[in-house]
Every structure is written in C-alpha cells, then in structure tokens.
Amino acid sequence: MENDKQLNEAFAGKKKPSFIHAVICFIGVFLMISLGLFVFEASLHAIIFLALVWTAMQAAWLGHSFLAIRQMMNHGIYKALPALYIFMLIGMVIASYMQSGTIASLLFYGLDFLNPVIFLPVGLILCCLMSVATGTSWGTVGTLGVVLMGIGDAMGIPLPVVAGMIISGATFGDKLSPISDTTNLAAMSAETSLYRHIYSMLFTTVPTFMIVLCLFVFIGLKYADAQLYDTTIETANETVRLALNNAYMLNPAITLLPLLVMFVMSIKRYAPEVSMSISIFIAMLIAIVYQGKSGIDVLNALWLNSEGSTGIENLDDLLGRGGIYSMAWTLLLSIMALALGGILHHAGFLRVMLINIIMFIRRIGTLIATTIAAGFVCNLALGEAYISIILNSQLFKGFYEEKDIDKAILSRSVEEGATLTAALVPWTTTGTFYAATLGVTTLEYAPYALLNLLNPCFAIIMAYLGIGLLKNMRKIV
Secondary structure, three states, X not given: OHHHHHHHHHOOOOOOOOHHHHXXXXXXXXXXXXXXXXXXXXXXXXXXXXXXXXHHHHHHHOOOOHHHHHHHHHXXXXXXXXXXXXHHHHHHHHHHHHHHOHHHHHHHHHHHHOOHHHHHHHHHHHHHHHHHHHOOHHHHHHHHHHHHHHHHHHHOXXXXXXXXXXXXXXXXXXXXXXXXXXXXXXXXXXXXXXXHHHHHHHHHHHHHHHHHHHHHHHHHHOOOXXXXXXXXXXXXXXXXXXXXXXXXXXXXXXXXXXXXXXXXXXXXXXXXXXXXXXXXHHHHHHHHHOOOOOHHHHHHHOOOOOOOOOOOHHHHHHHOOOOHHHHHHHHHHHHXXXXXXXXXXXXXXXXHHHHHHHOOOOOHHHHHHHHHHHHHHHHXXXXXXXXXXXXXXXXXXXXXXXXXXOHHHHHHHHHHHHOXXXXXXXXXXXXXXXXXXXXXXXXXXXXXXXXXXXXXXXXXXXXXXXXXXOOOHHHOO
C-alpha cells in the first residue's frame, strides 16, 4: 500500500481523465477483446498487447511520459510476483503427480466406487476429488468425465443430467484446488493470499455443494429402476482400470503420499511455495524409485511432461499434462493483463469509473452482487474467464478497500462471477470445450450444472444476510 501511495503521489500533478475519457478507454479495451476473439479469432495475447498499447496511448494523452507509463506497468506486475512464482510451481506439481502415479491411482480406485443406484452423487464426488488433485476442471471433464458419460448413458440416465453432474464436480474441485490456475489468478489479482482466498470460498461453496449433492441424490433416485446394461458398464470401467494398472504401480499408500503431504502442509498454513516444493520432491522420488522411471525423464517432465502410455487417447492426454511450459499461456497472459491493470489504475481510469459507480452502491451485499454480475457480463462479452477475473479485480479493488472489506471477499466474488458462470455461456472457451468433449450442448447441460447456477445466487443471499463476510486482515495484528 505504501508503494501504491508513493506512486500515486508521483502522478498527482498530471491531468486526470474525465468520466467520458475513462469510458472510452474501457470500451476500447472491451471492443478489442470481444471483436478480436469472436470476429477475427486472433490470439488472446496479441489482443491484450493491442489493448495495452491503446491504454498506454490514453495515459500518454494525459501527459504521462513513457518512463512513467512503464513504471505503472512494472508496479502492476510487481505486486503479483509471489503468485507468479506459484504459477510455475503448479506446472511442476501436476507433472510430478502424473509421473508418480498419484493421478492414475485416484482414477483407478475411484472407478471402483461407482454403483448404479448412487451413480450421480458418487460421480460428483469423484469429479471433485480429481479436480482438486489436478487443479483443472478441463482435464477432469476430458478424462473421468468422458468415462462417466459412457457409464451414465449405459444406465439410461439422460446425458445432459450426467454432463451437469460432471461439470458441477469439476468446477467445485477446480475452484478450491491450491494448484488451480484460476484460483491462484483470483487471489493474485485481488492481492490476497492463496489460502485466505480458499478459506473465504469455503463459506459459500461448501454449503452450496452439500445442497447440490442432495439434489443429485434425489435426481438419481428417478433412474434407480432403469434398465442397466451391466456388461457395458463393467467393460468401460475395466478397460480404463486395466490400462492404468499396466502403465503404473498403484499402491495408494505410496502414490497418494505427495497429495497427502501437500494437503497436511496446507492445513498447517505453510507457505504454498514450501508445501508445493516438498510435494514435488516426494512425487519425483516415488516416480524414480517406485515407478522405475528415469531420473532425467522425471526431471525433464517438470519443464514439459510427456504423454501417458495407457493406449487410451483421452487418458494419455490427461496423464501427459503439466510442466512449467504448460503454464506459459496463463503466466504470460497474467503478466500482460497485470501490466494493463497497472496503467488503468495509476493513470486514474479505474478510480474515475469507481467514483461514478459508487454513488449507486450503499450496501455490502449490493457491492458483492455487482461484482458477481460483472463477472458474468464480462464472460458474455469477452468469452474468457481469465480476463474477467483480472479486469474485475482491478475494477473493484479500490471499492472494497474504500469500504474496508477483506480482499478475500473480492477474490471470492470475482471467482463466483467469472469461473463459475464461464461454463454456462456457449461461446466462452470453457463452454465450447465442455460441449465438444461431452457431446452435449451448453444450453442442454446448463440447467443441470447445479453448482455453477446455485453458488453465485447463494453467495449473493449470504452477502445480504451478512454471513461469511470475513474480518479484514489489515485490522488483525
């Protein structure tokens, strides 16, 4: 905060943007992103570069020199450096878990728990566990989700219902995983700690999950007496389990150790960098000693993992995820977007917008509802949750500080508006991926993606009731 004040004082003598100028600046950014993605299908990074140039030109028009503008960009990135380190570690955690057989074990033993009568609730829990362990809802949907779709179809359960269950579970796990890119991105953008962010989300996400779990139990009872094709189900399960068993040693007491260590250290509030690093080394040791992999291959996988060797394409794609290189897309996008946010903030564009919005917001519940709604609107306009998370964090950050609300509430609200609703919009990258992978259109599965639908609503209701609003950490000494 002190650096923020010093930087703002350094620019105090410069011309301030008018409200019209700020609106023009933001409209320019939104048009570049929306037209670039949907009309011209350009690279998102290239679009952000153009938006960065556009915003820098607006700052220069106010009288800021190139060196001053670069200082704004530097400060925007500097504040997020700890989270950028975690992004690199995430890639190595995922790769090491793939090499050690941790993810393979979760799949192998998880499929054993499927029972036709409780297929929907058990499938929901399995998707949660897989997504928490891998940090990716996309990877969960593309592997375990595909298997569950085949089993659900054989049981006679409507595919939109199965798809909604899979997406609900995958989103829950992705939202709460300490190695999820969106979870880290939201914490980084709101300038709160990773664990504080996850702790904040527990207040709204866990109660919603329990409601969703009960609803899927109730929905599942409708199909309990449906004719079951046990041979088909057993064959699908056995094919995946046999392929995993042939490719890995799967003693859970050994292969799940890295995940257990990271979980325990997270509970004990060790720094994420420490718990992730120790977990990586344990997973590497298991991969070399227990799985019999080459030390050089395991080390190289930390940069870029190699495909799995099960012979099942979707499964091999999942088992080949991870490595620092795999995080490059998100990492570079974050750096560029943070630089963009630095200019918008220090040149005064964000503050001018906030001053004109704040007049209409009187209650904390209204602020949180507006933040969540803004995330959904950004997804509709921009088609990408990453940009929604960063832009809304930048836009509302000053608001939350002014009303003395903990930044973890901001990061939580941004995730509930952007991450959760991305799956409900047919033209977002998330919505198109889910639809293509599961073979069910977004509009067909959306009514059954219960967690994605209910969690934002539940969060808004809790905010108006004053529940789950954390004490501001700045006041706790």
